[in-house]
Amino acid sequence: MPFLTSVTPGKACADFTVLFCLMNHGNQQFAAWYDENHRLTVGNRALxxxxxxxxxxxxxxxxxRKRPAHITDFDSHNYLTIAIDSAGFIHLAGNMHVDPLIYFRSEKPLDITSLRCVPHMVGDRENRTTYPVFFKDNQGRLLFRYRDGCSGNGDDIYNVYxxxxxxxxxxxxxxxxxxxGARNGYARQPVQGPDNYWHMxxxxxxxxHCETNNNLSYARSRDLIHWEKSDGTPLALPISRCSGEIVDNADVGDGLINMVQEVGFDNQGRAVLIFHRYDAAGHSQAWLARPDGKGHWQKEQLSQWTFRWDFSGGGSIPPDIxxxxxxxxxxxxxEVEWTSLWTGKGIWIIDEENLRVVETKPLESLIPEAFWRPDQETHPDAEVQIMAALNSDYSPQSRYWLRWEALPIFRDVxxxxxxxxxxxxxxELM
Incomplete structure (x- = not known):
């Protein structure tokens, strides 16, 4: 079992759950969180x-909101995200849920004390922003994606620095x-695959209302500018529901949920999608889908669950699956890792050819179970939150994690x- 030590950047609010951020850049580590007074705080140390x-x-x-941009309320959408550009300047965004763009940039490389609020990026379509995401393209350029609008009525905007x-x-x-003007797309960040396409x-x-999710969709791109369907058919931008490629035509109320949709890849480098929806009996199930290159999708049900994750309404909900x-x-x-409020957790081993489960194994966390148990006496109902650090080029790492305790997600109130x-x-994994 790995041995972990911990160091403490500071105190954070525990009266609601919102995601913080931890990032490594060379021998420097950066963190962003809300302190016990809900005030935006940034930390830095040398590794x-x-x-x-x-x-x-x-x-x-x-x-x-009747508050400044550096103070948050109880909205679990208001997560924080950090980026570091090619010249070493720090970028920070967050605390936004249909709010004016909240964005900070350092005036000096790698210097958190020089972070200053920048009033806009481009200056247009920045008054109702949500879901800020920094990532880098295959040229190493810093990109920023966000939603302009609101849940049920919004567009996805992409900027380049x-x-x-x-x-x-x-x-x-x-x-x-x-x-x-009638709906919005809940998209995962584009993921670059072994085939050098970006898949989304x-x-x-x-x-x-979360139960109104519908029509799981897909597109791919070589350069994040020109997009196409899985069979290579070009897509005119912007992509709408009627013009995009539908992977699964689940209707409103059929169990699609935007927090459970991911892109992965098989041994041949082909994209494989995973998602949640209800089966014919109304039970929650996990599904895989893979394109055949001819405009069709091979789909298989992975789980054989007999419960129903019956979600509905507005505001943030906990990820019960x-x-x-x-x-x-x-x-x-x-392989696919899964957790469920009803049946625990495990790993499915899946035959790549037919996408069917051949074995179910126990899921063992790299982090010892003791770290998942609350031990700070913040509140009897507090839950442990652990998230992995990011490298500044967004490559994976498995040495550092951020840990804290907080009351559960509670519909943003x-x-x-x-x-x-x-x-x-x-x-830290030693």
Missing amino acids: PDGNWTQFQPEGFWIDE QPQTQQWTRLLDTPLLNGE VWMWRESP TLSAPRAVGNEML PHDTVTKPTELEVL
């Missing part, structure tokens, strides 16, 4: 054992996904209780 320093940047006043001028411009002169999966939603992206494990086999602050910890 492997430097002391943490903290900084709290100032934001503008948001009149609609020019480090020479420190300016953002549009990567696309149109939204990538267009809800046509999404579903459409008709309203803020999780499904990992399928990954190749050799010998023409795939405050719990009727009081908590102590949680100690934020960085776990």
